Amino acid sequence: MTQPARMHDVPARMHNVTDETRQIVDLVLDYSRQRLLTDDNPLDKPLPPAELARLAGTTITEPGIGARKALGVFEHVLAPACITTDDPRYLSFIPSAPSKAAAAFDLVVSASALYGGSWLEGAGAVHAENEVLRWLADEFGLPAGAGGVFVQGGTLGNLSALVAARETARDRGIRPDRWRVVCSAEAHSSIASAARVMDVEVVPVAPDATGVLRGDAVRAALAEHGDSVFAVVATAGSTNFGIVDDVASIAEATREAGVWLHVDGAYGLAAMLSPAARGYFGGVEHADSLIVDPHKWLFAPFDACALIYRDPELGRRAHTQHAEYLDTLTETSDWSPSDFAAHLTRRARGLPLWFSLATYGAGVYRDAITSAIDLAARIADEIDRRDELELVRRPQLGVVVFERRGWEKADYTRWSNRLLDDQHAFVTPSSHAGRTNARFAILNPRTRFDDLTGILDTMR
Numbered sequence: 115m116t117q118p119a120r121m122h123d124v125p126a127r128m129h130n131v132t133d134e135t136r137q138i139v140d141l142v143l144d145y146s147r148q149r150l151l152t153d154d155n156p157l158d159k160p161l162p163p164a165e166l167a168r169l170a171g172t173t174i175t176e177p178g179i180g181a182r183k184a185l186g187v188f189e190h191v192l193a194p195a196c197i198t199t200d201d202p203r204y205l206s207f208i209p210s211a212p213s214k215a216a217a218a219f220d221l222v223v224s225a226s227a228l229y230g231g232s233w234l235e236g237a238g239a240v241h242a243e244n245e246v247l248r249w250l251a252d253e254f255g256l257p258a259g260a261g262g263v264f265v266q267g268g269t270l271g272n273l274s275a276l277v278a279a280r281e282t283a284r285d286r287g288i289r290p291d292r293w294r295v296v297c298s299a300e301a302h303s304s305i306a307s308a309a310r311v312m313d314v315e316v317v318p319v320a321p322d323a324t325g326v327l328r329g330d331a332v333r334a335a336l337a338e339h340g341d342s343v344f345a346v347v348a349t350a351g352s353t354n355f356g357i358v359d360d361v362a363s364i365a366e367a368t369r370e371a372g373v374w375l376h377v378d379g380a381y382g383l384a385a386m387l388s389p390a391a392r393g394y395f396g397g398v399e400h401a402d403s404l405i406v407d408p409h410k411w412l413f414a415p416f417d418a419c420a421l422i423y424r425d426p427e428l429g430r431r432a433h434t435q436h437a438e439y440l441d442t443l444t445e446t447s448d449w450s451p452s453d454f455a456a457h458l459t460r461r462a463r464g465l466p467l468w469f470s471l472a473t474y475g476a477g478v479y480r481d482a483i484t485s486a487i488d489l490a491a492r493i494a495d496e497i498d499r500r501d502e503l504e505l506v507r508r509p510q511l512g513v514v515v516f517e518r519r520g521w522e523k524a525d526y527t528r529w530s531n532r533l534l535d536d537q538h539a540f541v542t543p544s545s546h547a548g549r550t551n552a553r554f555a556i557l558n559p560r561t562r563f564d565d566l567t568g569i570l571d572t573m574r
């Protein structure tokens with residue numbers, strides 16, 4: 115009669131501390147240790163689906179293939195098919211460059227089985243996350259009562275803030291036929307995505323010739339659409355150019371109209387920490403809500419967006435989920451992060467940033483951000499000097515956009531593919547006003563001037 119014993123052993127195999135468990139943990143930690151302590155990881159590149167399927171083989175089987183083999187598939191097949199986003203020559207989209215402390219601490223967050231949704235279950239983690247949110251709120255000039263939550267990314271942060279804004283307008287008794295949100299025509303695509311989810315209309319307002327949205331243009335849109343506008347979004351660092359809207363004049367317009375001001379600083383608001391860029395961000399202190407993504411320019415691993423409300427109660431009113439099984443949590447005044455966004459279960463994803471900030475101190479962050487801004491200005495000057503290249507706009511923060519005279523879209527695509535095939539760099543083409551261009555998004559402190567001139571040399 116061995117059957118009952120086996121029935122009890124098998125389920126516990128995955129959870130008990132056994133010799134097998136020790137081997138698995140050692141394997142995984144050894145791999146992680148090596149990855150974290152190597153600074154010349156290859157750039158790598160994707161493979162076609164059929165090629166990956168052939169190389170990886172079947173990994174999910176009834177008896178399992180074992181940790182050693184599974185990790186081998188990851189190390190030799192899967193990981194090399196993922197572009198190394200913290201490579202200093204990864205300059206596409208918005209890169210990610212987690213600090214070593216933040217990346218290492220991410221392992222601790224997983225190892226500790228933390229629940230970051232409620233104070234009841236995760237008070238210690240929530241306390242530390244809130245200290246980071248408080249510090250950010252102070253940097254941005256928000257009042258002492260401001261607070262919020264770390265959500266998955268800027269898209270969810272923008273959506274959650276806009277839902278709170280509309281709920282607040284509804285609470286004031288406004289009932290338009292159609293709700294509207296006003297933003298720059300150069301605002302991030304996540305604003306349109308939020309509008310689709312919320313079934314509201316986006317009113318895109320043209321920025322000036324330098325890409326800056328200004329209060330006068332917003333005022334005109336507010337006059338045209340009246341009460342139907344429940345929020346205005348100012349972009350603090352546009353994705354394509356890193357340009358900061360004139361938040362101060364936009365804030366004047368929203369104050370006059372009594373409309374919610376949301377600041378989308380997913381990429382750029384981190385630059386407010388740098389004395390070199392602080393001047394661009396006047397008016398942020400008037401925001402009703404704002405976001406900044408630590409997985410972008412605050413050197414945290416994917417995925418984390420800090421969403422902060424001027425009055426967190428407005429976020430709580432819009433988002434708290436109610437159910438019999440949640441009454442224990444919601445019938446208290448505890449600060450539960452789940453209450454402040456469109457989510458419930460959550461990883462304590464602010465902790466890697468907390469650990470890194472506590473470890474290195476805020477000053478290192480300011481210096482790292484400043485050095486990226488300086489590097490962007492230097493490479494812009496270099497582009498100006500090269501006859502075959504032309505800057506599209508002078509950079510404010512860390513995004514440098516330029517054209518290669520005489521190139522068409524196909525030339526940029528060929529050039530970009532070759533850079534990746536040669537494992538030289540990852541620079542995808544972008545476009546503006548119907549013209550293809552090249553774009554460096556510079557934020558990794560390991561990116562050097564020579565890395566960038568080396569890439570420019572390939573455009574001769």
Ligand SMILES: Cc1ncc(COP(=O)(O)O)c(C=O)c1O
Pocket residue numbers: 208266267268269270272302304349351352353378379380381382407419
């Ligand atoms: C200005 C801006 N807002 C929002 C987002 C969306 O953030 P996420 O990709 O984290 O959802 C981005 C992403 O690049 C961004 O640059």
